[in-house]
Amino acid sequence: QKEVEQDPGPLSVPEGAIVSLNCTYSNSAFQYFMWYRQYSRKGPELLMYTYSSGNKEDGRFTAQVDKSSKYISLFIRDSQPSDSATYLCAMSAGTGGFKTIFGAGTRLFVKA
C-alpha cells in the first residue's frame, strides 16, 4: 500500500463547477498537508498548506484535513479553464528539511 493514495483522473468538469480533489494516507506521523498545482512542463506551485486537522480557505480554494480518517481534500469553487492542471497532494511529518511524500497527482480539465 502506498503511503499516499490519489486518483490520477483525468477529471473533466465544465467551467463554473465545484471541483473536489482528494487523497488518503496511511502514515499517522504526517502533520503538514499541502496541495501543489503543476502545469505541463513546469515545477509544482504551492497552493495551500495546512497543519494538522481543519479547514483553510484562500479565495476559490478550500483545503480540508481529517486526520481521524486520514483523508484530505481540496475544493475549487467557480472553476476556470486556467485551473486546468495536475494537482498533487503532499504530506510530511515536518517542514524545512523533512521529506515530503507526494500523491500521484490528479489531472484536471476545466472546459469552457
Added chain:
Amino acid sequence: GAVVSQHPSWVICKSGTSVKIECRSLDFQATTMFWYRQFPKQSLMLMATSNEGSKATYEQGVEKDKFLINHASLTLSTLTVTSAHPEDSSFYICSVGVGNQPQHFGDGTRLSIL
C-alpha cells in the same frame, strides 16, 4: 518573484556526456535542498536530499556515482548526471525546504539524451 531558480530549463545532449543542473534559492539560505525526478504523467520521485556542507542522502535505488550532488553554499545545489544515457531522460526538479515552510520548487529541467 521566484523563490527557487533552476537552470537550464531544457537540455539536449548526446549519450555519454555529463550534464550539470543548478538550483538556486533566491529568497532564503537553504541548508536543505531536494532533487526529484518526474517521468511523464507520473508523480515526483525523490532522488536525494542535498545538505549544505555535507554529503547528500540518496534514496534507495538511486546511484550516487551517477547522480552527483554538490551543495557548496546555502543558496546553490547542483546535480550532475554523469555519462548520461537515453534512460536518464526525464524532468528533474529541485526544491528548497526552509524553516517552517513547505518545500518550494524550481521550474524543472527537461533532460533529453539522444
